[in-house]
Amino acid sequence: MATFVDRYPEEAAVVRATFVVAFVSLGIGAFFGLIQALHRTGYVRILDSVDYYTILTGHGVLLALVFTIFFLLGLFTWAVARSLERPLPDIRLTWAWFGLTTTGATLVAVAILAGLIPSLGVSADVLYTFYAPLQAHPLFYAGLTMFIVGTWMAGADWFLAYRAWRADNPDDRIPLQTFMVLTTMLMWYLSTIGVAVSAVFFLLPWSFGIVETVNPLLTRTLFWFFGHPVVYFWLMPAYLLWYTVLPKLAGGRLFSDPLARVVFVLFLLLSTPVGIHHQYLDPGISEGFKFIAMTNTMFLLLPSLLTAFTVVASMEHGARQRGGEGYFKWLGALPWRDPAFTGMALAGLMFAAGGFSGMINAGMNINYLIHNTLWVPGHFHMTVGTAVALTMMAGSYWLVPQLTGKRLYSRPIGLLQVVLWFVGMVFMSNAMHRAGLAGVPRRTAEPQYQSFDFSTALGSVGELQAQIAFGGFLLFVSVVLFLFNILLSSFETPMESPVDDSLPAPLSGAEGSPLVLDDLRLWTGIAIVLVILAYTLPLGSIVTDAGLFGDSPGFPVLIDAVAMLKEVVA
Amino acid sequence: MxxxxxxxxxxxxxxxxxxxxxxxxxxxxxxxxxEMIGDEGGTVDPEALDDHPKFGDPGVYESGEDEYDVYVVAEQFAFRPGTSDPIEVPANSTVTFHVTSADVIHGFEVVGTNANTMAIPGQVATFTVEVDGPRDYGILCNEYCGSAHHAMEGTMEVVPEDEYDGPEGGD
Amino acid sequence: MSIETTREHPERGDDPDDRPPGYVVGSGPDDVERELSHDEFDPIGTLGIILVYFVILAVMWAFMYFVEFLGRGITVVG
The missing domain is CATH 1.20.5 (Single alpha-helices involved in coiled-coils or other helix-helix interfaces)
Incomplete structure (x- = not known):
């Protein structure tokens, strides 16, 4: 049968729906990003600086949570159905989780964007980290909770599909893509406990006024219990594409299936007991716990370093099969005219650079140097903003035709798009890292102060701002080209085989690798033990300090804004 | 395999x-x-900072020869001291900061240096630095704290020892 | 190992009207000239690239830690 949409028409419809939500969020989020890049550098300020934080909240939530996770929901649905070679057990369950996640995401978006219209009395300018005691409208926390529960249902859907497959194939190894989906979801179940407890037991009752106060350090710690693993939840779809699709696009085969499994197991084990590395400079958490979190974080580099080798080796295999020779000359034999390949390869290259700034972020005491400076968003625009986002866009050029049965509208526009993204990000993130070293803070509408100036080791602040604004502009143009290309592709006429969707077997297969790799119960058990070891004592001491519900009343962001406006007028 | x-x-x-x-x-x-900022600073009631022996009158306190304690309250959208009055310490001294918040989570960053901490209501962030020669530093809030977050700034002045006229905090 | 050494690669039209039906993005296997199995393939280029990466990481880490961080004016000592 021709392609995915012909084999699994019902699943393809769900995947298309998740991609539509993802791409709409991408468009809005990227537009907000452009507004921010021009606003904070002082080039164009179309909004009041008070509204900058509404736009910033929208940018973070729509891109980091909605775009990435809806793409993941679609990609994982595609991966489970195609690698198990069977439809999902009950498509009504699939549509149910789509409905719940979409409703939740919509409520969150409404709560945020309502902040632009003060007369509505709704605001959620709390940024995507929603640190209490800044308080958003209850709609924000309720929508977030629905969204998380929806992702849990999606995971259940994929586990049920796996169970049905296992009943028919008692002795087979778990197909690689399904293995990746299941380990990622196990990590997700474990880590979302933190944000779910924070939202349901503390923030939601507090925003409704049922409880008076919160313990800000507790809700912040629970956020980061979830907030670092979510990074890997963004990244695992990119890894799935790098491991299983990129080698094929390069004209080769995956170098090693067992090592891919080892990598995903390591992410399941180590993604969660590391969140305290976001709190190196928090009072109330002792240095020892910070050191433990750092050690875990540093070992979490291992799966990514192994991935770098395996993925580059798979590309080299492709290049040599295509006639590439020499130590490095083979790089020229790769299919650089293919936007799906080039986008993913550039995303991987950017991830290598982001890996470096991530090492700095992970280093405990060196955190004093860069904590909450522009260095940090410089880092994650290379990782989630390029390694993940660019891989997703590039992957779409290969995936969307399988979901629609229609060919891509334009390959050259796709190629231009992925290269523009890469170039734009080189300008923007490099300048952000350098500005961070000069002490320029993140998350601010106007990093221009009255009583002092920033000094840079090389160049000038003006030059850095120009690079940030220019890079941000290129990134926005890139997203417009992407959406335009995908939109026009939907008007192409359906055809028998719009894309070559076959995936060759790995060079070194799963057979012969230790069976224990596929023992999901064992790995989940160890992961839980590691989380208990890393978090019991710090959480215990935080609760002992100020109690479960603390003594901080809420500071609703809406009243802030009104007070501020009065101050400005007066 | x-x-x-x-x-x-x-x-x-x-x-x-x-x-x-x-x-x-x-x-x-x-x-x-x-050293990392840890849990040595202890806790305070963010609603009752005015009753606190030091945060009730935040500022610079002399704690020994060439040793000073600086108590700073971060609040929407100012540092006390720091914003209206600069934090003033003599050159070549050891300064221990004690930073807390009266309302939401803030950041406290001495620009261009490694002095950088979170200010969390209910918690006191304590850290010690060695300051050398006379110089003026900027201070900013590096965690989003509300609609005028970008206006939250201050200064720290390291003055020559012979021009230093004693700590301002306390009585 | 080469199945064929030279092969014509007609430029694929980029204009939608020129594109042959079944036009595919990323049709890697089209250009595959030989099949290499696991044992026939030594990723020597990968090893070279990854070692260069290793050196860059080590040098930049040392610079950031010892120059940018420890070299700063006011540093936290307790």
């Missing part, structure tokens, strides 16, 4: 890198003596 020799080599190199990174940070902690 075949693992290529190069891949085994890279695994070893990657582990070496990781151990090297942890070793560097440990050297910074033990050799260079850089």
């Amino acid at each position: 075949e693992i290529h020799a190069y891949e085994k080599f890279w695994l070893a190199a990657a582990l070496l890198l990781i151990v090297g990174l942890i070793a560097t940070v440990s050297y910074g902690a033990v050799g260079a003596g850089i």
